[in-house]
Amino acid sequence: MGRYRDILRGEELKKELDKLQTWLGKDRAEKQQEYKRVAKPSAQRVKLDREPVLIKVFNSANGNLLLSGRIPAAGQSGVGSAVVTTLRSVLSGRFIASGGTVGSTDVVVDSVEKYTFASLSLLQYVSTDENSASRITGRLYPKNVFNTVSGNFGRKTDTETYFAAVADIKADNAFTQFDDANDGKNRFSFKPEVG
Amino acid sequence: MSVFAEFKGLWIPPNAGELLYVNCPTGAPDNVFWAMVEMNVATNDFLHGRIPADVYGDMLAQHGIDPVEHVGDAWEHLDLLFRHYG
Numbered sequence: 611m612g613r614y615r616d617i618l619r620g621e622e623l624k625k626e627l628d629k630l631q632t633w634l635g636k637d638r639a640e641k642q643q644e645y646k647r648v649a650k651p652s653a654q655r656v657k658l659d660r661e662p663v664l665i666k667v668f669n670s671a672n673g674n675l676l677l678s679g680r681i682p683a684a685g686q687s688g689v690g691s692a693v694v695t696t697l698r699s700v701l702s703g704r705f706i707a708s709g710g711t712v713g714s715t716d717v718v719v720d721s722v723e724k725y726t727f728a729s730l731s732l733l734q735y736v737s738t739d740e741n742s743a744s745r746i747t748g749r750l751y752p753k754n755v756f757n758t759v760s761g762n763f764g765r766k767t768d769t770e771t772y773f774a775a776v777a778d779i780k781a782d783n784a785f786t787q788f789d790d791a792n793d794g795k796n797r798f799s800f801k802p803e804v805g
Numbered sequence: 806m807s808v809f810a811e812f813k814g815l816w817i818p819p820n821a822g823e824l825l826y827v828n829c830p831t832g833a834p835d836n837v838f839w840a841m842v843e844m845n846v847a848t849n850d851f852l853h854g855r856i857p858a859d860v861y862g863d864m865l866a867q868h869g870i871d872p873v874e875h876v877g878d879a880w881e882h883l884d885l886l887f888r889h890y891g
Contacts, residue, residue, distance in 0.1 A: 726820045731828065733828060772846075773842070776842055780838065788831065789831040789832060790831070790832070791831070792831070794832035796831040797828045797829060797830050797831065798828060798831065799826055799827065799828035799829065799841065800841065800845060801823075801826050802845060802846045804820055804822065804853070
């Protein structure tokens, strides 16, 4: 038995259910079109050049394993370039640029199957679309638009843990400035390594 | 979006966790910051079978995220990909 307030919403919910079933009944091409409709236009997307680097992974037996990775390259222009500058500053010391000095005890490996680096994503607030329509229910909702830039990172020392690295990044000046900008509308995400 | 590769109009993550990771508003208090960090670690653990689904779901719910809705969105996207290109 539902509560009285649930019963009162029955008619409204039935209409919502009908919309959901209409969505489920759409074929592949129709769904694909709806996904495209709500996706950020291509011209407004961040498109990055990336450069090869070496990154010291967190999960290694002796803490001295460097893997080949890629991070957003310096000196870019276009959508999201300011975020790239911030990200590179925040992650400085956590990657070795091409031609950089590798420690004498470090082990360099090109790649490890199914391994994914830890990464930091910075989402710089751009604008809010107050009347974005859900592709499924058609409901209008405010949708924030961000320029998102992600970069891989590793440990600075052979013994630094993932959580210690996150705490260190959190205290970094460039990160703090990003944290303070845009009236708290920017966002960020730390993602642990896989493998 | 740099972590995604565009493929025929759909976004395909190289890592399934990308569909489940959460982010955090700037200026958030420390407990929210660390909850985001821990939830993303838990997402990895869940996807690799190191913690059961109910523990992961409880953790999401504890931080105000509806687990069914959260995982459902990711599943819907994957389901679409499988049906289209699988």
